[in-house]
Amino acid sequence: MAFTIKKICCIGAGYVGGPTMSVIAQQCPDIQITLVDMNTERIAAWNNPDLDQLPIYEPGLSDIVAEARGRNLFFSTDVEKAIEEADMIFISVNTPTKNYGKGKGMAADLKYIELCARQIADVATSDKIVVEKSTLPVRTAAALKSILHNTGSSVNFHILSNPEFLAEGTAIQDLLNPDRVLIGGENKEAIQALVDIYAGWVDKDRILTTNLWSSELSKLTANAFLAQRVSSINSISELCEKTGADVQEVAKAIGMDTRIGSKFLKASVGFGGSCFQKDILNLVYIARSYNLQEVADYWEQVILMNNHQKQRFADNIIQTLFNTVNGKKIAILGWAFKKDTNDTRESAAIYVADHLLNEQADIHVYDPKVPAEKVFVDLEYLNSRPDAETRRLASVSEDPYEACKDAHAIAILTEWDEFKTYDWARIKRNMKSPSFIFDGRKLLDRAQLEELGFVYYAIGE
Ligand code: UDX
Ligand code: ADP
Numbered sequence: 001m002a003f004t005i006k007k008i009c010c011i012g013a014g015y016v017g018g019p020t021m022s023v024i025a026q027q028c029p030d031i032q033i034t035l036v037d038m039n040t041e042r043i044a045a046w047n048n049p050d051l052d053q054l055p056i057y058e059p060g061l062s063d064i065v066a067e068a069r070g071r072n073l074f075f076s077t078d079v080e081k082a083i084e085e086a087d088m089i090f091i092s093v094n095t096p097t098k099n100y101g102k103g104k105g106m107a108a109d110l111k112y113i114e115l116c117a118r119q120i121a122d123v124a125t126s127d128k129i130v131v132e133k134s135t136l137p138v139r140t141a142a143a144l145k146s147i148l149h150n151t152g153s154s155v156n157f158h159i160l161s162n163p164e165f166l167a168e169g170t171a172i173q174d175l176l177n178p179d180r181v182l183i184g185g186e187n188k189e190a191i192q193a194l195v196d197i198y199a200g201w202v203d204k205d206r207i208l209t210t211n212l213w214s215s216e217l218s219k220l221t222a223n224a225f226l227a228q229r230v231s232s233i234n235s236i237s238e239l240c241e242k243t244g245a246d247v248q249e250v251a252k253a254i255g256m257d258t259r260i261g262s263k264f265l266k267a268s269v270g271f272g273g274s275c276f277q278k279d280i281l282n283l284v285y286i287a288r289s290y291n292l293q294e295v296a297d298y299w300e301q302v303i304l305m306n307n308h309q310k311q312r313f314a315d316n317i318i319q320t321l322f323n324t325v326n327g328k329k330i331a332i333l334g335w336a337f338k339k340d341t342n343d344t345r346e347s348a349a350i351y352v353a354d355h356l357l358n359e360q361a362d363i364h365v366y367d368p369k370v371p372a373e374k375v376f377v378d379l380e381y382l383n384s385r386p387d388a389e390t391r392r393l394a395s396v397s398e399d400p401y402e403a404c405k406d407a408h409a410i411a412i413l414t415e416w417d418e419f420k421t422y423d424w425a426r427i428k429r430n431m432k433s434p435s436f437i438f439d440g441r442k443l444l445d446r447a448q449l450e451e452l453g454f455v456y457y458a459i460g461e
Pocket of ligand 1: 165166167169226268270272273274275337
């Protein structure tokens, strides 16, 4: 039996659900899409007539929301109504790493997914296709299936895995023009229904269909490989700093080998974001649970290298500032985990700042898109010291020149384009001497800064 999809509901209006549903709504005007979330503030922000107030910042997103919102794209907190009416339900809720109990610090916390499944099971009165969109450990579909199939009702549920490959900051382009769309499932008609939606704008050759487990594992593996490239080049950056090689030159030289390729070879202060660490931890956890110790240790090293990179960046600041940063003002430019997003999850900046705060440094943060309160919440979440102490030592400026005024050092932790255009001569005039810059993204121009009198350190040089 072929499925006709007229109404879609997406549970979870976050960094994945928001852009994905906006693009589907834009591309498929005949399908009505309702994004639901239990977070009322988030839904209110999605409905805000002022498009600058959308809850997530993503280039190109507000134009698409402006086009589709109120036409075939709706945002609501009425989860049950949206589930009941939908032919297809995307689950796009967050799956953070567990911070308690078995698998603490390693396994994904599936409580939100399970809640969704139970809610769908309770509410549905007609057959549904349920699509897992959140990044999930392999075999989550099995758990979903077992909850949905044991409801005792006569409703049929077909489960599909459709992992998200969008990267924040380029999400809209990634969705409009994906390298591939992956759909895993068991029921041919259900798979076809989702293929037909994407085929509205994606070339059919780029739509892959697989079994459920391959689809789930492909997502974890893709992120593990990408993160591994960053850790690999970051490991070489440390060697470059000791030997006089330049990591950018090395990256260019190896990247021109078409077997290696040039992308994802940018040495940095460490990767962040909600996916890389979580997905690798999932992979490691699954491998350990099957007693595959060598496989687990192999992938875990990617995370250990990333932790080391953040730590050594902070250590280098402390050592260079004559082994103490106590009471010294250090400006941090950039808090988001990469440019063009206001997402700070697992951002390297949080860990570098925390380390400096442990040494009683006086931290001044500036980020073009991250609100001040978010910076404090991120630091407090680590629980490294009493909150009052964090708020005494750290502050957030709305103006980069203010953040850098009277600073002993500046750390560049996100590669925001605007940092390149600052009046660095003005910044230098207002800083303490010697004026140090620690560039964790190799964003700025060494010659220009040295000419102005800065002492400039960059990752991998
Ligand atoms: C990633 C995957 O790219 C995407 O396919 C998946 O759907 C979600 O996870 P995202 O985390 O949004 O996307 O951003 P990404 O561009 O992959 O960057 C992740 C981190 O790696 C960032 O902190 C970034 O600054 C860092 N990075 C990336 C580097 O340090 N060097 C690089 O060369 C590339
Ligand atoms: P992601 O990057 O995976 O999109 P986010 O944290 O940005 O993660 O978004 C996930 C969203 O899912 C949050 O806004 C959260 O409130 C929402 N959510 C989680 N569980 C449920 C649920 N059971 N019902 C509705 N919304 C949920």
